[in-house]
Structure formats: structure tokens, C-alpha cells
Amino acid sequence: xxxxxxxxxxxxLVLPNPVGVASGTFGYGFEAERMGPIAHLGAVYSKGTTLLxxxxxxxxxxxxxxxxxxxxxxxxxxxxxxxxxxxAPRWREWSVPVVVNVAGAGITEYVEVCERLxxxxxxxxxxxxISCPNISHGMDFGTDPxxxxxxxxxxxxxxxxxxxxxxxxxxxxxxxxGRAVEDGGADAISxxxxxxxxxxxxxxxxxxxxxxxxxxxxxxxxxxxxxxxVAKLRRAVELPLIGIGGIGSTEDAxxxxxxxxxxxxxxxxxFYRPGVSAEVLSGLIQFAxxxxxxxxxxxxxxx
Amino acid sequence: MIRSAxxxxxxxxxxxxxxxxxxxxxxxxxVELLQGTLFEIRFHAPRVAAAAAPGEFAQLLVDEGQVxxxxxxxxxxxxxxxxGTVSFYLAAVGRGSSRLRLLHPGDRIRxxxxxxxxxxxxxxxxxxxxxxxxxxxxxFPLLMDQLIGRGEEVIWLNGSRSSxxxxxxxxxxxxxxxxxxxxxxxxxxxxxxxxxxxxxxxxVVQRIYACGPNPMLAAVYRSWAxxxxxGHTAASLEVSIEAPMGCGFGTCLGCAIPxxxxxxxxxxIGLCCRQGPVLPAQxxxxxxxxxxxxxxx
Ligand SMILES: Cc1cc2nc3c(=O)[nH]c(=O)nc-3n(C[C@H](O)[C@H](O)[C@H](O)COP(=O)(O)OP(=O)(O)OC[C@H]3O[C@@H](n4cnc5c(N)ncnc54)[C@H](O)[C@@H]3O)c2cc1C
Ligand SMILES: Cc1cc2nc3c(=O)[nH]c(=O)nc-3n(C[C@H](O)[C@H](O)[C@H](O)COP(=O)(O)O)c2cc1C
Ligand code: FES
Numbered sequence: 001x002x003x004x005x006x007x008x009x010x011x012x013l014v015l016p017n018p019v020g021v022a023s024g025t026f027g028y029g030f031e032a033e034r035m036g037p038i039a040h041l042g043a044v045y046s047k048g049t050t051l052l053x054x055x056x057x058x059x060x061x062x063x064x065x066x067x068x069x070x071x072x073x074x075x076x077x078x079x080x081x082x083x084x085x086x087x088a089p090r091w092r093e094w095s096v097p098v099v100v101n102v103a104g105a106g107i108t109e110y111v112e113v114c115e116r117l118x119x120x121x122x123x124x125x126x127x128x129x130i131s132c133p134n135i136s137h138g139m140d141f142g143t144d145p146x147x148x149x150x151x152x153x154x155x156x157x158x159x160x161x162x163x164x165x166x167x168x169x170x171x172x173x174x175x176x177x178g179r180a181v182e183d184g185g186a187d188a189i190s191x192x193x194x195x196x197x198x199x200x201x202x203x204x205x206x207x208x209x210x211x212x213x214x215x216x217x218x219x220x221x222x223x224x225x226x227x228x229x230v231a232k233l234r235r236a237v238e239l240p241l242i243g244i245g246g247i248g249s250t251e252d253a254x255x256x257x258x259x260x261x262x263x264x265x266x267x268x269x270x271f272y273r274p275g276v277s278a279e280v281l282s283g284l285i286q287f288a289x290x291x292x293x294x295x296x297x298x299x300x301x302x303x
Numbered sequence: 304m305i306r307s308a309x310x311x312x313x314x315x316x317x318x319x320x321x322x323x324x325x326x327x328x329x330x331x332x333x334v335e336l337l338q339g340t341l342f343e344i345r346f347h348a349p350r351v352a353a354a355a356a357p358g359e360f361a362q363l364l365v366d367e368g369q370v371x372x373x374x375x376x377x378x379x380x381x382x383x384x385x386x387g388t389v390s391f392y393l394a395a396v397g398r399g400s401s402r403l404r405l406l407h408p409g410d411r412i413r414x415x416x417x418x419x420x421x422x423x424x425x426x427x428x429x430x431x432x433x434x435x436x437x438x439x440x441x442x443f444p445l446l447m448d449q450l451i452g453r454g455e456e457v458i459w460l461n462g463s464r465s466s467x468x469x470x471x472x473x474x475x476x477x478x479x480x481x482x483x484x485x486x487x488x489x490x491x492x493x494x495x496x497x498x499x500x501x502x503x504x505x506x507v508v509q510r511i512y513a514c515g516p517n518p519m520l521a522a523v524y525r526s527w528a529x530x531x532x533x534g535h536t537a538a539s540l541e542v543s544i545e546a547p548m549g550c551g552f553g554t555c556l557g558c559a560i561p562x563x564x565x566x567x568x569x570x571x572i573g574l575c576c577r578q579g580p581v582l583p584a585q586x587x588x589x590x591x592x593x594x595x596x597x598x599x600x
Contacts (some may be wrong), residue, residue, distance in 0.1 A: 034321035060559035
């Protein structure tokens with residue numbers, strides 16, 4: 001292949017190829033590293049990281065649905081200090097860029113986490129999760145364009161790291177929030193996070209998952225919805241887009257590139273097909289060769 | 304919600320060695336239908352077989368076509384390293400297990416394993432009590448095989464609701480010292496629960512291994528804990544437990560189990576797939592475990 005598979009997400013963040021693994025579906029990369037090679041990856045997006053350690057929600061936390069799964073993990077993570085101090089030095093030894101996914105309960109927490117990670121070697125970029133449905137108020141930033149913009153501006157002031165903002169699909173018009181974070185100074189947008197869903201047990205006459213019973217839906221079931229969100233965003237913003245939702249094959253990844261994504265993330269499929277990212281990448285490269293692509297952008301749908 | 308001073312789950316209980324797991328394209332070599340919906344399914348998976356240990360499990364990708372989407376965890380039930388086969392003992396209870404029952408010799412599916420932490424084996428021989436309720440018998444033939452191979456005396460206590468749910472004798476290895484059967488309806492063996500008469504048995508063994516529904520395991524734990532407290536037994540107790548699993552290797556954080564920490568009633572959250580599925584019984588928070596809805600699937 002003559003084409004360079006690398007993709008640029010802005011502010012100097014260049015991924016060796018478009019195939020990344022989504023936050024919360026790959027831990028901090030260390031489990032996968034034990035199980036097989038990971039050097040082929042375009043990027044690892046870490047588990048959502050908060051200021052202090054979080055224990056996460058009480059079980060049960062997951063349940064399978066038709067071609068999908070619901071999760072209510074509750075952002076279990078060791079806190080930013082452990083990530084910066086213990087994990088980042090290990091990432092420094094990797095050729096794969098690691099983007100830390102950041103979550104918080106308010107602007108102050110996001111700012112503090114991002115500040116802590118700012119000059120840490122081994123951290124290639126930040127992905128702001130303004131859309132986690134599993135902690136109270138976690139979705140407020142992602143559903144309100146003004147607050148989303150204010151958050152991005154506040155984080156932008158404290159870090160020179162490439163800043164990706166991850167959007168929730170649980171809004172009336174995802175392009176409004178997309179434009180707001182572009183105005184706020186984001187370098188790239190990733191879309192989408194999980195859809196709000198529920199599963200009911202008729203036997204128990206209540207939802208399967210605890211609390212309100214709502215949880216995040218992911219997997220092949222959401223792919224058509226997520227593709228539509230990415231295609232809409234492509235028409236609304238100039239920023240590089242990372243497409244996420246139900247990707248489990250080369251064909252799925254290609255569909256996102258056609259819809260306007262510059263890169264993709266594989267999520268739930270990592271659970272049932274731990275080798276999937278390597279297959280998708282080699283499939284993409286094969287496709288590029290067979291079709292004499294000059295750039296992934298050649299795939300884009302233009303009307 | 305926030306805890307930092309408390310020991311982490313892996314500090315407290317250790318964790319599985321993921322470097323041994325292989326995702327192997329396995330060929331089904333037999334499906335033996337047993338009583339009711341029970342069956343034993345065998346696969347040729349030489350790399351998984353070579354690494355599998357008692358109490359560890361594999362994740363079976365029942366269908367590449369996304370329904371059901373997630374893999375299903377099953378404990379290694381019997382392993383034949385020379386033939387390169389692994390067998391699983393299960394009941395057709397839902398989408399995944401029912402599909403497996405319909406596989407034919409020659410069909411191929413992905414089998415990822417070994418995963419999790421299994422039973423600990425004795426360094427010098429003594430006597431072990433293996434206690435199973437219903438499908439909880441699954442991991443024991445392999446464990447027995449290895450215990451007997453080390454010169455251990457094995458007492459096999461198998462309980463179930465009725466005789467149709469007992470583990471079939473013809474699949475057990477030879478060399479078991481004594482076999483005790485309990486059925487709740489009295490259709491075979493002694494009528495009653497596996498926990499009846501347990502204290503006496505606990506007094507004459509060095510090790511107890513248990514697998515079955517959570518309420519049964521909790522009852523075994525309580526009985527054991529009071530015997531230990533009374534100084535009537537010094538036996539260890541290991542249990543194999545279940546949790547819904549998204550991955551089986553520690554990345555989805557879906558298989559949370561409540562651990563017990565010393566001096567702290569509710570310990571950290573552990574992962575069934577990494578700290579378990581086999582744990583020393585005292586490392587689990589049984590009150591919380593019992594409060595969890597079971598098998599809402
Ligand atoms: C580490 C580990 C090891 C396991 N080892 C074994 C094993 O060796 N043999 C074995 O049979 N099972 C074992 N299980 C349980 C097994 O994984 C589940 O029974 C299986 O996933 C059910 O999948 P399914 O698709 O058939 O059912 P699903 O379609 O997921 O569920 C369908 C229905 O069955 C019910 N259901 C699910 N599981 C059970 C169950 N265990 N008993 C009764 N009802 C149930 C659900 O509530 C649901 O209503 C193990 C589980 C774990 C976590
Ligand atoms: C178990 C689980 C945990 C997740 N945790 C996070 C998280 O911590 N932060 C985040 O931004 N997204 C998280 N996600 C969302 C995924 O990154 C991804 O956006 C979503 O699952 C859709 O992609 P998929 O259909 O390929 O899984 C999680 C998803 C799953 C299934
Ligand atoms: S099953 Fe995914 S973390 Fe245990």
C-alpha cells in the first residue's frame with residue numbers, strides 16, 4: 001500500500017492508523033497487553049478517569065439485549081493520581097498513543113483532572129466524556145450546548161494537550177452540542193457514547209439493572225443510530241470526527257469513514273472478539289490497497 | 304462511593320494470569336445429552352486444554368452473528384490433554400446454552416481460555432470434601448481428577464432438587480473415596496439439603512470445595528464459619544461463584560462481586576473474572592452477595 005494510514009486529530013495528535021479502542025472497553029490497556037499484541041492499534045482511549053478513585057455501582061452492572069448490551073458501571077476507576085503516576089510511565093514504552101478519557105461531576109473536577117495529566121509523559125491526549133449516563137448529573141454538560149462550551153473553554157485554558165470531546169447521542173440535535181464544543185476550542189469530536197436504555201424483567205416486574213433501571217446501550221444494535229449522528233455532525237462541524245457505535249468488522253468501520261469519520265473506535269466488540277481491532281485494521285488496509293485510495297478521506301460521501 | 308485507603312481487590316485477593324488465555328477456533332467433537340436439559344459438550348481445543356486448570360473457565364462465542372452477542376462463561380468440567388479436548392457440563396437454560404446443545408460434531412466456535420482463578424491444590428495429600436448443588440457439579444470432575452492424581456482422598460457430596468439434576472456417575476473419574484447423594488424430593492440418596500450433616504464432614508477433612516447456587520454457598524459458608532469459630536474444623540473453604548460477564552478478562556468491569564475486607568464489613572468491589580470465580584469463602588461479603596438478584600439475565 002502506498003497510502004499513509006495515519007490520521008491527524010489536531011494539535012499534533014497523529015494516530016498511526018484510524019482504528020482505536022473505545023473508553024471503558026479496554027481498561028487502561030494492560031489486560032489486553034497481557035493477552036496479545038496491541039502495537040497495531042491507532043489509539044487506546046482509557047477508561048473514564050475522575051479526580052478521586054471511584055468504586056462504581058453495586059452489581060448487577062450489565063445485561064445483554066438484542067445485538068447489544070446495557071451497562072451501568074458507574075465509572076469505577078483508580079483516580080487520576082494513579083493514572084498519572086503509575087500508568088502513564090508504562091504507556092510511554094508503547095508505540096500506541098494513549099488518550100485519557102476524563103469524567104467529572106463539575107467543571108472544577110474536569111479542570112483538575114486535565115491539569116494533573118497535562119505535562120505527564122505517556123499521555124497523548126484527553127477525551128472529555130461529557131456524556132456518561134451512569135453517574136448523577138453526568139449528562140448535563142453533554143445535553144446543554146452552553147454548558148458544554150463553557151466546560152471546553154475552561155479545560156482549554158489549563159492544557160495544551162489535544163482535546164477530544166465525546167458527545168452523548170441522548171439529545172434532540174447533536175449538531176448543536178457539536179458546534180458548541182468546536183467554538184469552545186475542542187480539537188476533535190468523538191461520537192457517540194451509549195444510548196439510554198432499559199431492560200425489564202417481567203418475572204420480577206422491574207428493571208433488570210438497579211436504581212432507576214436506565215443504563216447505557218452499546219453494540220451492533222446502535223450502529224445505524226450512531227452512523228446517522230456522525231453523518232449529521234460531519235455536515236455541521238469542521239473538526240476531525242471519531243466515529244463510535246457498534247463497530248465489529250471492517251465493513252462497519254468503512255461505513256463510518258464514508259459517513260464522514262476520520263477515525264473510529266471499537267467498543268463492545270472488544271469483549272466478545274478480543275482480536276477484532278487487528279482484523280478491522282488489516283481489512284481497512286486491504287480495502288485501501290484494492291481500491292487505490294490516496295487517503296481515507298477518498299471514502300467520504302459527498303453529495 | 305469514594306475509597307482510597309482501603310486495599311484494592313487485586314491486593315486483597317490476587318488476580319488471574321491473562322497471559323495464559325488463548326482464543327482458539329475449537330471443533331465440537333461430541334454433545335452427550337443427559338437427563339432433562341443437561342448435556343456435556345466437548346471441543347477439540349488443544350491449546351486451551353493444555354493450559355486449563357480446575358475451577359478456571361472459558362468464554363464460548365456461541366454465534367458469530369451477534370445473537371446472542373456476548374460470550375458465555377463455562378467452567379472446565381473435564382479435560383483430556385492427550386486428546387487436546389475440553390468438556391463443559393451444562394443445562395440448556397437460555398439462548399446461549401440452548402444453541403450449544405444443538406451443535407454437531409465438526410461445528411467450530413471460538414473458545415477463549417483459560418480465564419479466572421481456579422481451585423488451589425494441596426501441596427501434601429489429605430482429605431477433601433467436594434460439595435456441589437445442581438449445575439455446580441460442573442467444575443468438579445476435573446478437580447477430582449487432579450486431587451486423586453495427587454493422592455488426595457475425595458469425598459463427593461452431590462445435592463440437587465431431584466435425581467434428574469444429579470451429576471451422572473459415568474462421567475466421574477475413578478478413585479473417589481466416598482459418594483454421598485442428597486435430593487430435596489428424596490428421589491435418590493438421602494432426602495434433604497446438602498448442608499445437613501455438614502458439620503461432621505467438615506471435622507474430618509482438610510479442604511472443602513463448593514459450587515452451586517448462592518443461597519446454598521452462603522449456607523455452607525455460615526456452617527463452616529461457625530465450625531471454624533468453635534474449633535471443630537481447620538479445613539479451608541473455597542467456593543466458585545457466578546456473575547454476569549461481559550468479557551471474562553477484566554476490561555468491562557461488569558462482573559462486580561462484593562468482597563469482604565478485614566476490619567471493614569464491606570470491602571472493595573472485586574471482579575468475578577479476575578479475583579474469581581473461585582475464592583476463599585471468607586473473602587466474600589455474603590450479605591451483599593445474597594442481596595443481589597440472581598440470574599436476571
Ligand atoms: C465463571 C462461570 C462459570 C460458569 N460455569 C457454568 C457451567 O459450567 N455450567 C453451566 O451450566 N453454567 C455455568 N455458568 C453459568 C452460565 O454462564 C449461564 O448459565 C449461561 O451464561 C446462561 O446463558 P444462556 O444464554 O443459556 O442464558 P440467557 O439467555 O443468558 O438467560 C436465559 C434465561 O436463563 C436464566 N439463567 C441464566 N443462567 C442461569 C443458570 N445458571 N441457572 C438457571 N437459570 C439461568 C436467566 O435468568 C434467563 O431468564 C457459569 C457462569 C460463570 C460466571
Ligand atoms: C462497559 C462499558 C463501559 C464504558 N465506559 C465508558 C467510559 O468510562 N467513558 C466513556 O466515555 N465511554 C464509556 N463507554 C462507551 C463506549 O466508549 C462507546 O462510546 C459505546 O460503547 C459505543 O460503542 P460500541 O457500540 O462500539 O460499544 C463504555 C461502554 C461500555 C460498554
Ligand atoms: S467479565 Fe468483564 S470484567 Fe469481568
